[in-house]
Amino acid sequence: MALRIFKKKVQEHYIEEGGPGLEGLKAEKNIQELTLEEEIFNGLKNEFVEVDGEESLKQSTSPRDPPILVIRTDYNPMSVWHRLPIRGDSGARHIPDFVLYSGSHKVPPAGKSPELIIECRQMPEEASNRIDARAVGDLVAKTVDLLPSNAILVTNRDLADYAKSFASQYGIALMTNDLDLSGKVSKIVNAHDKKVQDKLREHVEKAGKRLGNMESSRAPRKTPEESAKAEANLGQQISDSLGAQASMNADDISSVLKIPSSVIVNELYKLERTGKVGRVANKNGNEESNVIKQEWALRKKS
The missing domain is CATH 1.10.10.10 (Winged helix-like DNA-binding domain superfamily/Winged helix DNA-binding domain)
Structure with a gap:
């Protein structure tokens, strides 16, 4: 269970009634607050059979680093990297928080689209939810350039409705650590579909029609x-x-x-x-x- 739910449950007894406070309680129960990346990493280790991998979260330092995890899904193995620098079709370099490639690999496979990319965003609690769509938009840009089969945006709070709609239009799954993340990532991975690629294909077809209509409405260019x-x-x-x-x-x-x-x-x-x-x-x-x-x-x- 995420720490926020834990905080909510113990607040009255340990803080409002003059108890040891949240920090004292964490020390008493030997509880460590995890980052969103650490929660995803632990979730991947717990939800799948681990074939090989690191004991703790390790960031990639070069495009040729080995994966931090190799997991077995319902269909085939998957190799997992944390903050792996990869180049998109535009030539721009992207560093997703997590990138999963189908198959068991020693190094990232060249010329292959990721099976899944996961981005983690720690959203300021007091900030306007106008930044929510920006967080989704950043991930949309990466999906356009990297063409993963699926993508997940993990945040520490619920996003605004218009940001949720934006993500849905591009096939991006949203998750928060308000609830237990257990089982959610594996559900997306084991679905073995291509929601992001399917949505991008729809948008490309629509854009092509619009551009065609715009071009036909213009007077033909003369030599x-x-x-x-x-x-x-x-x-x-x-x-x-x-x-x-x-x-x-x-x-x-x-x-x-x-x-x-x-x-x-x-x-x-x-x-x-x-x-x-x-x-x-x-x-x-x-x-x-x-x-x-x-x-x-x-x-x-x-």
């Missing part, structure tokens, strides 16, 4: 040759429109060609530089400061 041809055609259309009138402004041309006035203005400036069109006074004989209302006319060939 440089096509762009130049379209620009030449637009210039000719503007020249033809001006040829039918003494003068026109950008709004007039826009209404004829059904093209935005801003595009017409830019093209008129280009035609002006080539000497094909020029600015003229407006119909009242005054100069026009508004570029959209500026009158233009074809230049007569000399």
Whole structure:
């Protein structure tokens, strides 16, 4: 039973009634508070038949270290590492608290996805639960890069509902040490499914459809040759429109060609530089400061 439940049960007798206090009680009963990692390590040793392994939790110091445990599951052996540095598909290095590979290995298998990764988070009791989704998001990022079959996030307290929903959407199992962890890890391992990979596949398919819809809604990109041809055609259309009138402004041309006035203005400036069109006074004989209302006319060939 986790220490928190133990604290709750003995608080009234040993603390509120002037007893020896929690620290005194722990010393009296020879109770040692365990970290979340230690609880998981002990749980793995207790829930499975241990083929080989360390007596206590040992952190990996290099990507070639041997496992801390080799356990036997309902299907096959599994090798367990604690904080093993491994590279994901992106090339980034990740250090999960625990990583389990299917099979009995002396060193981590190269090019193989983990069967299970376990992350332990000691969440501040007084902190806002807005950090809960961040803890889930960190593990989601690792699952995307490492592609494990399953993943577990172990915390010292219950997470907010929106964080639970977030984890569920990516197939991540949540556990707390408020209750006895015994049997929970083995249940996930022995299920022999691939919840994380299945969920990631669903999200990739959805994202692919969304990206496809976004791409199809965009106008097709033109090649440089096509762009130049379209620009030449637009210039000719503007020249033809001006040829039918003494003068026109950008709004007039826009209404004829059904093209935005801003595009017409830019093209008129280009035609002006080539000497094909020029600015003229407006119909009242005054100069026009508004570029959209500026009158233009074809230049007569000399």
